[in-house]
Amino acid sequence: MxxxxxxxxxxxxxxxxxxxxGGASAATLVNGSFEEGADPGSFITLGNGSTAITGWTVKGHGVDYIGSYWTAAHGDRSVDLSALNGGTIQQTIDTIVGKTYKVTFWLAGNPDGGQGDKFVATSVSGDQVNSFSFNVGGGNTKQNMGWTQHSYTFKAFDPTATLAFNSQTNTPYGPALDNVSISAVPExxxxxxxxxxxxxxxxxxxxxxxxxxxxxx
Ligand SMILES: [Ca+2]
Ligand SMILES: [Ca+2]
Incomplete structure (x- = not known):
């Protein structure tokens, strides 16, 4: 018995x-911390269509690929999603139709523009799923960025999904992004x-x- x-x-x-x-291996995001790619030194500006950051494509008005210019959330590199105006960074991943996924990332803001809110829209294959903001406060500096963790979930409708982070801040001082990851949500x-x-x-x-x-x- x-x-x-x-x-x-x-x-x-x-x-x-x-x-x-099986769920965990279904979706793999490459280089979510932006540590692999062209050497940004202090920082470099990447225009529309750039693939200088391994696994990612730059869209819109471009982004700044940040190295030593400020302290990353994870590792040594991160991204200012506005080069001079709002830019986008995106990656296409494999998904399983019907599965729900959770995307986690860290957000801060370029402190050079003074205090104020920075805005990011997250989209999946062109459909906006959420928007997020980060308030650059008086205590935030390039050494004390105030990185904050956020996440959103989406259900896959196709075998691939393009995850995009789109700056809604049309100044040179955009939202800062680092350490993006994805996991399957158990049914x-x-x-x-x-x-x-x-x-x-x-x-x-x-x-x-x-x-x-x-x-x-
Ligand atoms: Ca990083
Ligand atoms: Ca910038």
Whole structure:
């Protein structure tokens, strides 16, 4: 009896692990911390179409690729999303249709323009999914950028998705971006399986079907 029970628990755990591993490997973002690419020195300005930052393409009015000019959130490099006016940086990744993904990134603002708000729109394959702002305060300097973590989620409708960060600040002193990452959000069924095991999921599915039947009755 106890042998059978152990086998069941072991199988449920293995399947849950396989589902999580499958989800995690589904989307890979390259060079999310902007550490790889042309040497920016202090900083270099990259125009529309530039691929000087490995894995990323620059759009719009260009961006500044920041090296030693200010302190990055992670590593040594980051991006000012406005070169002289609002620019965009984007990357196309593989996704699984129907899956939900969480994109996490760090935001600050170019302190050279004084205090004020910097704005970024995030979009997936051309559809804006969210907007974010960062307030450059009196205490923010190039050594104390005040990097803040943000995230958004989206559901994939195609086998690829183009993730873009678009500056809405049309001055030379744009929003600063660093350390972008993506992870697959486990589906509710996956969580349920991890928590309850096979028997519990079967009961949950049956309960859900009963609810649906009632809803349509
Ligand atoms: Ca970095
Ligand atoms: Ca700039």
């Amino acid at each position: 106890s042998t059978k029970r152990h086998w069941l628990v072991g199988t449920a755990a293995a399947l849950a692990a396989a589902l999580v591993a 509710p069924a996956t969580w349920a399986m991890m928590i309850m095991g096979f028997g519990g999921v079967g009961a949950a599915v049956r309960a859900s079907r009963r609810k649906q039947a009632l809803a349509f009755a």
